[in-house]
Amino acid sequence: GDSVTQMEGPVTLSEEAFLTINCTYTATGYPSLFWYVQYPGEGLQLLLKATKADDKGSNKGFEATYRKETTSFHLEKGSVQVSDSAVYFCALYTSGTYKYIFGTGTRLKVLA
Amino acid sequence: KAGVTQTPRYLIKTRGQQVTLSCSPISGHRSVSWYQQTPGQGLQFLFEYFSETQRNKGNFPGRFSGRQFSNSRSEMNVSTLELGDSALYLCASSPLGNREQYFGPGTRLTVT
Numbered sequence: 001g002d003s004v005t006q007m008e009g010p011v012t013l014s015e016e017a018f019l020t021i022n023c024t025y026t027a028t029g030y031p032s033l034f035w036y037v038q039y040p041g042e043g044l045q046l047l048l049k050a051t052k053a054d055d056k057g058s059n060k061g062f063e064a065t066y067r068k069e070t071t072s073f074h075l076e077k078g079s080v081q082v083s084d085s086a087v088y089f090c091a092l093y094t095s096g097t098y099k100y101i102f103g104t105g106t107r108l109k110v111l112a
Numbered sequence: 113k114a115g116v117t118q119t120p121r122y123l124i125k126t127r128g129q130q131v132t133l134s135c136s137p138i139s140g141h142r143s144v145s146w147y148q149q150t151p152g153q154g155l156q157f158l159f160e161y162f163s164e165t166q167r168n169k170g171n172f173p174g175r176f177s178g179r180q181f182s183n184s185r186s187e188m189n190v191s192t193l194e195l196g197d198s199a200l201y202l203c204a205s206s207p208l209g210n211r212e213q214y215f216g217p218g219t220r221l222t223v224t
Binding site: 034041046051089098103104 | 213
């Protein structure tokens with residue numbers, strides 16, 4: 001079945017460091033891919049998305065490129081801030097199943 | 113537009129009791145999904161409703177049930193509560209034809 005695998009955390013970085021959170025997926029169809037972020041005490045928020053191969057999603061300095069050949073959707077940010085500390089979830093959605101598949105989440109902690 | 117709202121935000125119940133959680137989606141959204149989030153299991157899909165019909169269901173026992181009303185508001189019910197049901201229950205809504213999900217802040221359920 002469809003699945004999402006993302007790197008285990010926690011990831012601890014200093015402010016202004018480069019961030020990469022790896023995400024790979026398995027899907028039988030042509031999924032849409034998403035990154036969601038969850039701040040403490042809140043629900044998830046959509047961070048960015050890509051709906052087809054080679055699409056790049058971007059928002060708030062974060063980027064991820066839909067790589068069909070490597071079935072990956074890695075999240076990157078050039079310079080993290082303390083306010084980026086949160087849990088990040090990679091997810092996929094395949095038409096026909098009407099079901100989202102979420103990764104286990106990666107906790108990011110940014111130190112000042 | 114107002115976001116997804118969930119009530120109550122916090123709930124404490126005793127083992128064996130039942131509980132009903134409520135979710136009001138964003139105006140115009142017809143799809144509502146429910147998730148259980150725990151530190152050990154991560155984010156697990158419970159079920160999805162679209163136009164008052166359950167369109168998809170996760171792997172949870174029959175004690176977990178839901179419904180959706182004609183105004184798209186949704187409720188989920190858990191009967192015969194167990195200690196392991198303690199979790200954050202998240203509701204998410206989606207507009208028709210859009211794969212993005214918009215999450216509410218969640219209901220924190222504690223079973224003692």
